[in-house]
Amino acid sequence: MQGIQWEDPEALSQLYDRYSGIIKALILRVVHNEAEADDLLQEIFMEIWNQAKNFSAQKGKPLGWMVTLARRRAIDKLRKKQAYTRAEERLQREIEQQPEAWVHNSTEEEILDGDRRILIRRVIEMLPPPQQQAIELAFFRGMSQREIAANTNTPLGTVKTRLELGLKKIYDGLKELRDEL
């Protein structure tokens, strides 16, 4: 990040090589469109280049900062799309058909691919499915607690509790894993 703050293009090139796969996966998870994800990926790395001066290591690691920026941009894109309503309808169908999307997205191939991912997924998958679903909808869909409540026909207070409990368990689980990651 320091190299980018000093406006060294080679530093951006290295950062891109290291993190573009993760950032694109995140964008794709939100927008579900390959071409849009590539466009957004380029915009986000340009924004990283432009905003690097605002990054402070005291406020966290570069990846956390980039993920926050990428997630925000991807959700903005999703919301701006005129097809947002249709996406919501699709999501509603997904929820009805497959209420534990995060759990079921884990395939055998994925489990073999990358120790760090396996460990993180293990922590996430320890949560009861309703907690996973609430976190998935908040983080990857940018839904508010009220939107989650409406989309899952769940009382608002229950949604809040699921988010709080789920996030605490993941946070504590990650802390225990810190040495292994």
Added chain:
Amino acid sequence: MSFEEFQNCARMFVVGALEPDEAAEFEAARREFGEKAEAYIAECYSLSEAFALSLKPAKASDQVKTRLMEMVRKRQAH
């Protein structure tokens, strides 16, 4: 708001799950707890990192990097 309640809110904050009224209370508590609050929030970003790292990385088109680096170099040339 106690610090334990603040910690709950901080975890919700980093994943964008606070409602507007909660966000206002959170910001007030954040100012009140100062550096201790900022340090905890920085730790909470491990959550958003973990959610991104839980996904299988996706291959970007080679053209994306080419275009990006061209834009950066053009900007530097100006």
